[in-house]
Amino acid sequence: MAEISIPQPAQPSSSAPLRYWRAARRYPLIPIFIMLVVLVIPAIFADVVAPHSHRVGSLSNRLVPPAWVDAEGEGIFAKPGGTWVHPFGTDEQGRDILSRIIHGARVSLIVAVVSILLAGITGTTLGLIAGYFGGNIDHLIMRLVDIALSIPAILLALVLAVALGPSFQTVIIVIVSIFWSRYARLVRGEALRLKSQDFVARAKVAGASNTRIIARHIFPNVTNTIIVLATLEIGQVILLEATLSFLGAGLPKPTPAWGLMVASGRGLIVTSWWVAAFPGLAIVLAVLSMNLMGDWLRDKLDPKLRNL
Amino acid sequence: MQRFIMIRGFHALIALLAVSIIIFSLARLSGDPLDTMLDIDATEEDEARLRAYWGLDQPLHVQYFRYLGNVVTGNMGESIRWQGQDAMGLLLQRLPATLELAFFSLIVSVIMALPIGVIVAVKKDTGIDVAGKIFALFGQSMPSFALGLLLMWIFAVQLGWLPTSGRGSFFFDVGHPEKLILPAIALGYFQVAAIMRLTRSSMLEVLDTEYVKLARIKGISETKVIWKHCLRNAMTAPLTYFGLILGGFMTGSVVTETIFTFPGIGLLAIDAVRAKDFQVIQTVVVFFAGIYIVANLLVDILYAYMDPRIRYA
Numbered sequence: 001m002a003e004i005s006i007p008q009p010a011q012p013s014s015s016a017p018l019r020y021w022r023a024a025r026r027y028p029l030i031p032i033f034i035m036l037v038v039l040v041i042p043a044i045f046a047d048v049v050a051p052h053s054h055r056v057g058s059l060s061n062r063l064v065p066p067a068w069v070d071a072e073g074e075g076i077f078a079k080p081g082g083t084w085v086h087p088f089g090t091d092e093q094g095r096d097i098l099s100r101i102i103h104g105a106r107v108s109l110i111v112a113v114v115s116i117l118l119a120g121i122t123g124t125t126l127g128l129i130a131g132y133f134g135g136n137i138d139h140l141i142m143r144l145v146d147i148a149l150s151i152p153a154i155l156l157a158l159v160l161a162v163a164l165g166p167s168f169q170t171v172i173i174v175i176v177s178i179f180w181s182r183y184a185r186l187v188r189g190e191a192l193r194l195k196s197q198d199f200v201a202r203a204k205v206a207g208a209s210n211t212r213i214i215a216r217h218i219f220p221n222v223t224n225t226i227i228v229l230a231t232l233e234i235g236q237v238i239l240l241e242a243t244l245s246f247l248g249a250g251l252p253k254p255t256p257a258w259g260l261m262v263a264s265g266r267g268l269i270v271t272s273w274w275v276a277a278f279p280g281l282a283i284v285l286a287v288l289s290m291n292l293m294g295d296w297l298r299d300k301l302d303p304k305l306r307n308l
Numbered sequence: 309m310q311r312f313i314m315i316r317g318f319h320a321l322i323a324l325l326a327v328s329i330i331i332f333s334l335a336r337l338s339g340d341p342l343d344t345m346l347d348i349d350a351t352e353e354d355e356a357r358l359r360a361y362w363g364l365d366q367p368l369h370v371q372y373f374r375y376l377g378n379v380v381t382g383n384m385g386e387s388i389r390w391q392g393q394d395a396m397g398l399l400l401q402r403l404p405a406t407l408e409l410a411f412f413s414l415i416v417s418v419i420m421a422l423p424i425g426v427i428v429a430v431k432k433d434t435g436i437d438v439a440g441k442i443f444a445l446f447g448q449s450m451p452s453f454a455l456g457l458l459l460m461w462i463f464a465v466q467l468g469w470l471p472t473s474g475r476g477s478f479f480f481d482v483g484h485p486e487k488l489i490l491p492a493i494a495l496g497y498f499q500v501a502a503i504m505r506l507t508r509s510s511m512l513e514v515l516d517t518e519y520v521k522l523a524r525i526k527g528i529s530e531t532k533v534i535w536k537h538c539l540r541n542a543m544t545a546p547l548t549y550f551g552l553i554l555g556g557f558m559t560g561s562v563v564t565e566t567i568f569t570f571p572g573i574g575l576l577a578i579d580a581v582r583a584k585d586f587q588v589i590q591t592v593v594v595f596f597a598g599i600y601i602v603a604n605l606l607v608d609i610l611y612a613y614m615d616p617r618i619r620y621a
Contacts, residue, residue, distance in 0.1 A: 147322070147326040147327075150327075150600060150604060151327060151597055152558050152596060152600060154559040154562055154563075155592070155596055155597060156330075158578075158581050159331060160334065161581055162585075163334040235448075243559075243563060246453045247578055247581070262454060263453075269460060269461055270465050273461055280454035284446075284451070287450075287451075291448060
């Protein structure tokens with residue numbers, strides 16, 4: 001006799017942990033985790049988390065390999081193995097690479113946040129003005145946008161690096177002067193669309209000034225767009241800053257910038273791969289997590305930006 | 309259409325002027341050029357004479373127009389780092405190497421991106437599609453210098469198949485064409501993700517059209533439908549993306565040439581940055597920006613030619 005199994009209806013589980021798990025699954029956990037571990041926590045707690053100083057190393061300890069690399073060779077050709085004192089090894093000046101990566105997260109995040117904020121404020125203000133008032137001011141601002149978009153960022157950075165010298169300010173100037181235009185263009189389009197809507201007309205009838213309409217009625221409707229764009233751009237800014245620093249046109253030595261660390265490991269790649277590899281990996285993970293976060297936020301807040 | 313071309317041409321001209329103004333003001337910001345020219349024991353008379361000779365006693369706008377005239381005639385001044393050499397001449401010397409590298413990396417990126425884009429579109433929403441997405445995501449997240457170093461480490465250091473640096477050439481009398489392979493891959497991959505995504509989306513559009521259905525009904529083999537009927541029509545979108553690709557190549561050539569010590573224009577720019585050689589760096593930037601702006605103008609005109617709606621926007 002065949003046994004008949006009756007499918008049990010799934011129990012509507014209401015236990016607390018499961019509910020939390022379901023709620024959590026709606027968020028991009030892996031990107032958030034990577035972002036926290038690679039970028040945010042090291043950036044905020046760099047002084048506490050970093051096992052060694054990021055500035056001072058001992059030359060007798062230079063080019064120690066990562067912890068899991070065994071010693072090899074004999075006599076004068078002997079290469080020492082790694083120890084857990086320096087998990088990712090040390091660089092050519094004997095500085096702990098892990099500690100420098102941790103401090104590098106702070107550098108990357110500060111550059112990204114400051115320049116995105118400045119670019120966002122400039123671009124949004126100009127975009128709102130252009131879109132709301134239209135006419136000649138709109139033409140002027142959109143011409144500026146075209147110009148900003150037509151100058152390749154790296155080239156501008158190279159000229160600035162020679163003219164002003166590589167510094168934190170130079171990097172910020174380069175990034176802001178390229179990235180503001182994207183906000184301006186996007187926000188202008190939105191403002192153009194919003195200003196012909198009923199609630200703006202009613203605010204006008206009620207006697208609201210232009211400034212008030214822009215600030216209280218139009219701006220709140222573009223904040224989602226701005227947030228999505230900003231998140232998507234943080235990754236790009238980190239990438240640009242790293243590239244500039246790598247080329248010697250970004251942050252100056254001895255800042256623990258990831259791009260600079262890869263640059264100093266470039267010549268050592270045959271003998272000591274780890275000097276360039278770990279900072280490079282940090283860049284990839286940080287940018288990857290920010291890109292994923294941006295994609296998720298876009299789908300969540302502003303699906304019409306698919307093509308961004 | 310003529311009106312559109314004129315307006316866009318005018319905009320391109322304004323952009324070019326803006327670039328020249330930016331560079332001119334940066335040149336002045338970076339310090340008095342006479343400081344580097346005068347001897348220590350120069351008198352004030354010498355200084356005045358030299359200032360008059362170089363036109364530095366003229367008002368700024370006169371200086372600017374004189375500078376603009378020099379730019380238009382290709383007279384960009386003498387290099388500081390490479391004594392006695394004309395900056396424009398230096399650039400032209402390096403141009404063939406960079407052009408050849410750009411050519412091969414374009415081939416690399418098209419060879420990689422088009423087939424992947426097509427396959428990913430055909431296998432939409434399967435594991436292959438997801439893998440393609442991850443591939444594109446990594447392409448966008450990986451700095452090109454890290455990729456260059458990774459390639460160098462794998463193929464030059466570990467496997468020892470290819471050389472790590474130096475100029476190689478197929479077309480010119482330099483020899484060592486194998487030296488082009490790694491730089492071309494590193495530079496080409498930079499564009500793969502973008503071209504792949506474009507190919508995918510335009511393929512998806514084409515796969516959905518009536519004439520593709522008709523081709524299938526007629527019993528044409530699936531391979532032929534996809535690779536001949538669809539790809540031909542889907543290719544226009546990625547091809548008109550040329551302007552952005554070109555911008556990417558410029559950025560990329562600076563980075564890639566630095567990593568592989570490939571003596572093209574990009575390496576020239578970086579060497580000039582390190583030596584604080586303003587004459588050379590401004591020559592490179594004006595040259596690249598000019599190409600970029602003109603290429604974008606041509607792409608815009610091409611777009612408008614193909615899609616009349618744009619002309620009235």
